[in-house]
Amino acid sequence: xxxxPQRDGHARDFHxxxxxxxxxxxLGSPGExxxxxxxxxxxxxxxxxxxxxxxxxxxxxxxxxPQISQPQVLRxxxxxxxxxxxxxxxxxxxxxxxxxxxxxxxxxxxxxxxxVSAVHPLQPVDTLQGLLELIHRLERMIAEISGLHSxxxxxxxxxxAIYANVSMVRKYHAVRGESHRDEVITTGFxxxxxxxxxxxxxxxxxxxxxxxDGYPTVEALRAAVSNRTAALMITNPEDIGVFNPHIxxxxxxxxxxxxxxxYDQANANGILGITRAAEVGFDICHFNLHKTFSTPHAxxxxxxxxxxxxxxxxxxxxxxxxxxxxxxxxxxxxxRPLSIGKVRPFYGVTxxxxxxxxxxSSLGAEGLRQVAETAVLNNNYLLKKITEIDGVxxxxxxxxxRIEQVRYSLADLHEETGVSSGDFGVRLGDFGLHYWTSxxxxxxxxxxxxxxxxxxxxxxxxxxxxxxxxxAEEARTDPEKVLSAPHRGPIHRSGQDAxxxxxxxxxxxxxxxxKYLGEQPPEVxxxxxxxxxxxxxxxxxxxxx
Amino acid sequence: xxxxxxxxxxxxxxxxxxxxGLKGSDGARVQAQAHQRGAVHRSIDRTRxxxxxxxxxxxxxxxxxVAGPMGEQxxxxxxxxxxxxxxxxxxxxxxxxxxxxxxxxxxxxxxxLFAGGDGTARDVLDVVGERCPVLGVPAGVKMHSAVxxxxxxxxxxxxxxxxxxxxRLAPAEILDLDEAGVxxxxxxxxLYGALNVPVLxxxxxRKVGSSAAETADAAAIAAAVLDEMTDVEIAVLGxxxxxxxxxxxxxxxxxxTGVDAVDLGxxxxxxxxxxxxxxxxxxxxxxxxxxxxxxxxxxxLLGRGDQQVSAMLLREIGTxxxxxxxxxxxxxxxxxxxxxVDTGDAEVDSALSGMHRVLTGPGEYMIQPVLPADEAFAPxxx
Numbered sequence: 041x042x043x044x045p046q047r048d049g050h051a052r053d054f055h056x057x058x059x060x061x062x063x064x065x066x067l068g069s070p071g072e073x074x075x076x077x078x079x080x081x082x083x084x085x086x087x088x089x090x091x092x093x094x095x096x097x098x099x100x101x102x103x104x105x106p107q108i109s110q111p112q113v114l115r116x117x118x119x120x121x122x123x124x125x126x127x128x129x130x131x132x133x134x135x136x137x138x139x140x141x142x143x144x145x146x147x148x149x150x151x152x153x154x155x156v157s158a159v160h161p162l163q164p165v166d167t168l169q170g171l172l173e174l175i176h177r178l179e180r181m182i183a184e185i186s187g188l189h190s191x192x193x194x195x196x197x198x199x200x201a202i203y204a205n206v207s208m209v210r211k212y213h214a215v216r217g218e219s220h221r222d223e224v225i226t227t228g229f230x231x232x233x234x235x236x237x238x239x240x241x242x243x244x245x246x247x248x249x250x251x252x253d254g255y256p257t258v259e260a261l262r263a264a265v266s267n268r269t270a271a272l273m274i275t276n277p278e279d280i281g282v283f284n285p286h287i288x289x290x291x292x293x294x295x296x297x298x299x300x301x302x303y304d305q306a307n308a309n310g311i312l313g314i315t316r317a318a319e320v321g322f323d324i325c326h327f328n329l330h331k332t333f334s335t336p337h338a339x340x341x342x343x344x345x346x347x348x349x350x351x352x353x354x355x356x357x358x359x360x361x362x363x364x365x366x367x368x369x370x371x372x373x374x375x376r377p378l379s380i381g382k383v384r385p386f387y388g389v390t391x392x393x394x395x396x397x398x399x400x401s402s403l404g405a406e407g408l409r410q411v412a413e414t415a416v417l418n419n420n421y422l423l424k425k426i427t428e429i430d431g432v433x434x435x436x437x438x439x440x441x442r443i444e445q446v447r448y449s450l451a452d453l454h455e456e457t458g459v460s461s462g463d464f465g466v467r468l469g470d471f472g473l474h475y476w477t478s479x480x481x482x483x484x485x486x487x488x489x490x491x492x493x494x495x496x497x498x499x500x501x502x503x504x505x506x507x508x509x510x511x512a513e514e515a516r517t518d519p520e521k522v523l524s525a526p527h528r529g530p531i532h533r534s535g536q537d538a539x540x541x542x543x544x545x546x547x548x549x550x551x552x553x554x555k556y557l558g559e560q561p562p563e564v565x566x567x568x569x570x571x572x573x574x575x576x577x578x579x580x581x582x583x584x585x
Numbered sequence: 586x587x588x589x590x591x592x593x594x595x596x597x598x599x600x601x602x603x604x605x606g607l608k609g610s611d612g613a614r615v616q617a618q619a620h621q622r623g624a625v626h627r628s629i630d631r632t633r634x635x636x637x638x639x640x641x642x643x644x645x646x647x648x649x650x651v652a653g654p655m656g657e658q659x660x661x662x663x664x665x666x667x668x669x670x671x672x673x674x675x676x677x678x679x680x681x682x683x684x685x686x687x688x689x690x691x692x693x694x695x696x697x698l699f700a701g702g703d704g705t706a707r708d709v710l711d712v713v714g715e716r717c718p719v720l721g722v723p724a725g726v727k728m729h730s731a732v733x734x735x736x737x738x739x740x741x742x743x744x745x746x747x748x749x750x751x752x753r754l755a756p757a758e759i760l761d762l763d764e765a766g767v768x769x770x771x772x773x774x775x776l777y778g779a780l781n782v783p784v785l786x787x788x789x790x791r792k793v794g795s796s797a798a799e800t801a802d803a804a805a806i807a808a809a810v811l812d813e814m815t816d817v818e819i820a821v822l823g824x825x826x827x828x829x830x831x832x833x834x835x836x837x838x839x840x841x842t843g844v845d846a847v848d849l850g851x852x853x854x855x856x857x858x859x860x861x862x863x864x865x866x867x868x869x870x871x872x873x874x875x876x877x878x879x880x881x882x883x884x885x886l887l888g889r890g891d892q893q894v895s896a897m898l899l900r901e902i903g904t905x906x907x908x909x910x911x912x913x914x915x916x917x918x919x920x921x922x923x924x925x926v927d928t929g930d931a932e933v934d935s936a937l938s939g940m941h942r943v944l945t946g947p948g949e950y951m952i953q954p955v956l957p958a959d960e961a962f963a964p965x966x967x
Binding site: 249252259260435454482 | 948
């Protein structure tokens with residue numbers, strides 16, 4: 041028998057780099073270049089001149105890009121990278137609902153191979169047979185994992201996949217002459233992208249609130265369904281880590297009302313190989329390849345999403361679909377009259393499809409199940425450890441185990457010390473750890489959502505808990521220290537007001553020059569429609585906040 | 586004395602009944618009973634905690650307060666203070682609170698920090714109204730009003746941030762319960778008015794979300810409900826800031842704590858702060874809709890402070906003419922608990938009961954159970 045040493049984790053004596061780095065626009069000097077290409081031969085320049093002049097959209101002035109040489113660029117970005125806490129650097133279990141897992145580095149070597157990196161999406165399909173086969177195989181793997189019939193890997197992100205799903209719902213009802221179905225039902229703890237994408241697609245959103253166990257009652261669902269119901273869009277387990285055991289009945293009730301059932305499996309990490317969307321009768325589901333299947337999150341993209349549908353809904357999938365001819369060759373089928381059309385150019389985010397294919401292949405069916413089991417075990421180990429910290433509780437479904445994540449509450453600690461969950465998270469950064477509260481508005485008071493996945497060792501989980509315990513103690517003995525954190529991070533505390541107030545935002549350097557430096561933005565030439573172009577009918581303008 | 590001036594008023598008996606299970610501290614008899622049960626005056630300590638944080642973060646701030654337990658005793662060393670008259674008694678009354686507030690206002694202050702609960706907030710409201718921004722140190726038993734910092738420390742921190750850097754002000758609802766009722770197992774919250782509080786992260790209704798987002802959300806709800814009422818002639822507007830946003834959008838001056846009726850055809854306010862009979866007259870033979878929003882914290886929809894929306898009125902226009910409005914954060918704060926109705930007419934209550942669609946924004950609804958109040962607050966189940 042192997043015995044493991046009993047160790048208590050320790051909060052790390054950590055200090056992050058602080059570079060006070062300027063914006064790249066403020067670095068360098070006019071005329072500075074990374075590469076100076078040789079001047080064109082006079083004959084070549086002359087030959088190109090008519091073409092240059094024939095370009096109608098030629099800009100009058102050079103764009104105001106940074107002017108800086110190579111070594112300074114390298115140092116600039118290396119410095120910035122030292123001021124982050126990414127998944128490869130910290131014990132990234134504090135970003136609950138995001139399923140931060142390890143992305144094996146070997147999979148990047150496949151992406152860098154010329155078969156993937158040197159092909160062009162406009163190549164004839166005869167010359168892309170290997171890549172098409174890989175995508176086709178990955179589609180079949182996702183079909184098997186979900187139990188559904190057909191799959192598309194075109195969407196460029198998780199929410200793009202949900203939007204593709206709701207687009208299929210809309211098309212399905214339109215084709216059946218049921219466009220009066222204008223309501224989508226979701227739940228308060230389902231991922232907010234479900235409500236957001238359905239709203240974007242023009243639906244009214246009916247939200248069911250969680251009851252005492254964290255999931256809504258069947259009565260609430262019955263009150264919400266009607267002949268206006270287009271779909272139920274639901275996450276399960278929900279974002280607080282509780283699995284709704286009445287999910288089969290939910291699906292039946294919505295089906296009886298004529299609606300479709302759409303399963304948000306962005307994060308299927310707790311149920312891989314244990315249960316499938318098809319087992320309870322879902323019509324559609326989607327996966328985020330960067331959550332469940334280990335491709336990198338990459339600071340908000342590029343990601344990739346997979347949508348899986350029943351045979352009945354297969355004609356609505358985005359076009360084109362990859363088909364395999366009798367002779368074994370792969371081709372693209374564009375002739376699909378019911379399809380919702382393209383959701384992204386070409387084949388989707390190919391590099392991530394290759395990574396996900398490699399990850400699934402390396403694990404196999406048994407390995408996938410082991411991923412889920414390990415993730416759930418890690419989570420319940422943490423649940424025990426974290427709720428032992430004085431002032432931290434796990435509301436809803438008390439006394440029960442959770443699936444893959446838990447939404448904790450620091451309400452007691454806050455009441456006692458004035459340290460909010462947000463303050464707590466900022467101080468945790470001083471120990472080299474990332475921590476997130478939850479989506480707004482907070483249904484759980486002073487929330488913290490922790491999701492350990494399968495990628496972290498017990499020693500790492502213990503270190504995270506030790507740091508949380510340390511901060512909880514500080515909140516009682518020296519709250520000012522917590523409230524004035526970060527002390528060892530790359531920046532001082534930033535004002536929440538500035539984050540919430542659009543008046544302070546400048547998301548581009550042009551906007552920054554305009555808002556903060558008072559420069560007038562250049563007049564953008566407007567497109568003038570040619571005479572006689574029929575005006576497009578648009579829906580009345582919606583009320584915005 | 587050039588720094589910002591902070592008025593401080595402590596209700597020394599606030600919260601005294603809570604720890605010994607008396608559900609409140611209103612009235613001399615309850616306070617005496619609390620003393621018998623061994624209660625301590627915690628509001629002075631809680632204020633001192635708030636002021637210590639303030640002293641560290643806004644050292645130039647000058648405190649203006651009254652003598653004794655109503656203020657002076659809570660000022661930590663290191664903060665400069667002007668002490669106006671006051672009382673040495675610990676068993677202070679609502680009148681003492683009102684008098685102290687009036688003194689501080691006359692002296693001139695930039696922000697009033699008071700320590701207490703909903704009862705104290707009401708006393709402050711009586712005197713201060715809109716004359717000065719206010720922030721509460723949570724020290725009472727009942728704290729349903731949206732005027733308190735989320736803890737003594739955050740109250741101190743927020744007061745410092747406001748005095749040093751300033752902030753936008755927003756009205757916060759002042760609610761209170763009838764304590765005798767709570768002791769008997771019946772919750773009767775009422776909306777009394779609104780005080781101006783700084784819009785900063787540490788301030789919120791203890792059970793409701795941030796006031797900045799609330800204001801924006803309420804405006805969106807108002808736009809949405811008016812879009813939906815195309816065939817309605819008369820809108821009856823219940824109490825509260827959420828429904829108040831509808832009046833604001835219509836350009837009429839509604840009553841925060843009362844019930845108003847508006848003619849949507851002409852955009853005219855028909856009756857303000859109307860009684861049952863006036864409402865009945867306004868709605869007769871017209872297509873009507875009643876807009877209600879639950880009281881923050883307790884979730885009361887009907888029968889608490891809005892008795893004008895009576896069973897008779899609802900019979901006249903039909904219970905299905907009720908539209909419930911609420912911000913998402915207000916509902917989220919109920920944590921899955923139902924909304925309550927108590928019109929005094931079991932049949933009407935029962936007709937109003939069941940799952941309701943609550944409008945939370947343009948095209949956004951939440952399904953929320955509504956129940957007769959007497960089912961929920963029966964004393965044996967308290």
